[in-house]
Amino acid sequence: MKKLLVICGPTATGKTKLGIYLAKKLKGELISADSRQVFRGMDIGTGKELSASAKFEFRSPELGGHYKIAGINIWGYDLVSPKKDFNVSEYIKFTRVIIDNIWSRDKLPILTGGTGLYIKALTDGIETISIPRNEKLRKTYADKSRDELFEILASIDSIKAASLNSSDKRNPRRLIRAIEIALDNSKRNGNNSRGLGKFKSKLNILFIGLFAPKVFLDEKIKERVKDRVKKGIKKEIEKLLKEKVSWKSQSMSSLGYKQWRDFFEGKANQEEVISLWEREERKYAKRQLTWFKKDNRINWFDISKRGWKKSVEKLVEKW
Numbered sequence: 001m002k003k004l005l006v007i008c009g010p011t012a013t014g015k016t017k018l019g020i021y022l023a024k025k026l027k028g029e030l031i032s033a034d035s036r037q038v039f040r041g042m043d044i045g046t047g048k049e050l051s052a053s054a055k056f057e058f059r060s061p062e063l064g065g066h067y068k069i070a071g072i073n074i075w076g077y078d079l080v081s082p083k084k085d086f087n088v089s090e091y092i093k094f095t096r097v098i099i100d101n102i103w104s105r106d107k108l109p110i111l112t113g114g115t116g117l118y119i120k121a122l123t124d125g126i127e128t129i130s131i132p133r134n135e136k137l138r139k140t141y142a143d144k145s146r147d148e149l150f151e152i153l154a155s156i157d158s159i160k161a162a163s164l165n166s167s168d169k170r171n172p173r174r175l176i177r178a179i180e181i182a183l184d185n186s187k188r189n190g191n192n193s194r195g196l197g198k199f200k201s202k203l204n205i206l207f208i209g210l211f212a213p214k215v216f217l218d219e220k221i222k223e224r225v226k227d228r229v230k231k232g233i234k235k236e237i238e239k240l241l242k243e244k245v246s247w248k249s250q251s252m253s254s255l256g257y258k259q260w261r262d263f264f265e266g267k268a269n270q271e272e273v274i275s276l277w278e279r280e281e282r283k284y285a286k287r288q289l290t291w292f293k294k295d296n297r298i299n300w301f302d303i304s305k306r307g308w309k310k311s312v313e314k315l316v317e318k319w
Contacts, residue, residue: 002203003204004111005109005316006111006206007111008114009289011224011285011288016032016074020072026316027106028110029109031074032075032076032112033118034047034076034113034115035088035117036256037076038076038091042082044228044231044233050077063098064079076095076098086250089129091118091121091122092121092122116292123205128181133180134183141176145172146171153182157178160182161178207297207299208298209292209299211300211302211303213304225256226274229270247261256281
């Protein structure tokens with residue numbers, strides 16, 4: 001069986017740095033599993049590990065390209081314009097091609113990131129990801145409130161509506177997607193057979209999870225936000241806006257970007273933005289940990305403890 005190493009966990013735990021460290025030792029290449037890093041021109045706010053010397057290397061129309069950082073190839077950055085939407089189905093199609101290419105060169109693919117849905121879709125398969133967008137439906141429901149969208153979903157699939165968490169209920173984009181899926185299922189009498197199929201049948205996967213106590217992680221998040229402000233997140237957003245990237249774009253709903261909207265519209269000062277950003281990052285980290293803790297395949301390592309990296313290395317070497 002082919003091997004795949006997965007490094008996951010909440011934000012600010014150093015997943016990419018660990019991935020690069022292990023890739024050097026194991027002849028590996030990284031694949032980002034971050035739904036925000038797919039957007040071009042969004043580097044600072046999404047935490048792409050791009051040094052001044054990092055260069056994008058185009059490989060082929062099928063593969064796209066990768067960055068070489070510290071001598072290691074990192075795939076999954078800059079896949080699409082920030083003016084366009086990008087979904088998990090597109091991510092899976094891209095990632096499977098890349099993984100096969102990495103294997104063909106006798107190297108180890110290392111999937112690294114905190115977007116749980118991307119990781120689950122690749123390693124376990126999610127039947128609904130191949131259900132296509134319904135553009136007519138999206139235009140029809142574009143002006144509906146989230147309460148109206150929830151009621152529409154409930155009328156089509158009450159069980160799905162009842163299962164949504166509070167975050168999904170407040171997100172119009174997710175509600176519309178849920179309606180798309182519910183309508184598609186109802187047309188086929190609930191027989192969902194569109195799935196891309198399970199990829200894991202030919203995989204030997206090792207899951208590594210990174211975490212830290214709340215106080216420790218909160219401080220890490222605070223330092224990260226401060227660093228991204230220092231690196232020029234404001235200028236990055238200014239450039240995106242000048243290039244006509246709308247605040248309504250999927251890309252600009254990302255953490256580290258949407259919190260700046262009031263600042264650019266003169267409704268908040270920088271200190272308020274930073275405070276909000278830190279708070280939302282902490283909430284996001286909590287949601288990520290809740291998601292990943294449900295998966296008992298993950299081997300967890302506390303990054304606040306001495307020697308944790310060597311412990312990871314021993315486990316990987318044994319694997």
